[in-house]
Amino acid sequence: MVGRWQSVPLSKACKTIYRYPSFYGLERHDQGVPVVRGEHLLPNGTISTDFEDYWFVTEECSSRFPKTRLELHDVAMSVRGSIGTFARVGTAHVGAQISPNLIRLSPDPQVVDPVFFYYALMDSAAGAFIASTSSSSAVPAIRAADIKLAMIPVPPLPDQRAIAHILSAFDDKIELNLRLNETLEVMARALFKSWFIDFDPVRAKAEGRDPGLPADIATLFPDSFEDSELGEIPKGWKTGLVEDLAEASSGKRPGVRYPEASVLASVPLWGGNGPMAFVPEALIDYPFLLTGRVGTLGSVFRITEPCWPSDNTLILKTKQRRAFEYLFLQLKRVDFMALNRGSTQPLLTQTDLKAQPLLTPPTAVLEYFHVFAGSLYEQIDELESEVRTLAAVRDTLLPKLLSGELRVKGVDQSMEAHV
16 A cells, blocks of 8 residues: 555556567667667666667568557566666657567556656565566566556646656756766776877877877877887887786675665675675775676776675776776776686686786876876766765655655755755
8 A cells, every 4th residue: 555645557557558579570670660678778767879789670560569669758667587677768769669578668648647657666566566476487577467467656646747856856967967977988088098099199299290288298298109019109108017007806705795785784795797785894995996707707897985896806906096097998998708717607817817918108197197087087986976865865755755655845955955
């Protein structure tokens, strides 16, 4: 029972609940109608706009099942594998096609406000019910018939709109921060590429052009190149190994771990693919780089807050702080799967990681890059911290607003403090 609000099953809140017939194959093409798959549903509740990662079907094929075409404000939900994952449909995906592993939920605006509908699905009660109906097969799955039975609260429409406005204000600010972070990351990568991959300042000086840098920085770049085992590099610069810039070690297995953060366990436990649980205390409290050791290879993370790296990770502590951002971006270029020594599962050894060759620029160049790139990444860290705070406040308000425990007027002051 959801507080004082009436509840209805999704079958009454939606005008359409439809899954692509699993028996009907989809012929893949390089263009046409994009097909949204489970991996396109992002953690922030949106759908990936990186259409280079999509495959397509012809308009003729897609038109055979018009109910699988997404409309604005629909919700696409995964019903096989990572069940219960869902995302809102924005303008970029109107008319796109769902894959057989997704289901389309189209809210009825006469019953639910479309934005409110999305947040109602985030409610733990609806999510828990949907998860409980999944099959126990090797690949968990849920049926459309079961999803139709999940209950969501339906306050009067004016209250729904007010609740949706409050919660979406948090998500709008979160999305803005994420976009800013993407821009800052692009700026850092562009500077790295210009200085250490394309050697733009060196090429400009070699051609008698102004490198476009302050004089004290421009003088640090030579005006010619020389050959090396890494190919052509700026004259006077050196080559080396990862171990010249950092100390490598393995993470450790914690004594205890918890799936959710709490007062007693608030420190993130990191695996090779990101945070995966929480522990009571930190193993490392200084900035370091992390990558997968066993199981998951290829991801590289820069971590600046206290955490516990698990025993399936490798840790890199730079010998000098000035090399932190440089090494991070260099490691992003490493083909870790080419270093795989595992037979039954991927494995990366400390020895192989430390032996990776790389360019070692002069100390002064690294120092300037650290100043510029470090400033960008500090802003990224601050915005990410704000995102976590905003998400925590939103998630605290969500069940209270949906249940009617907290009235809309009661959260105005909280919104002003956080959004």
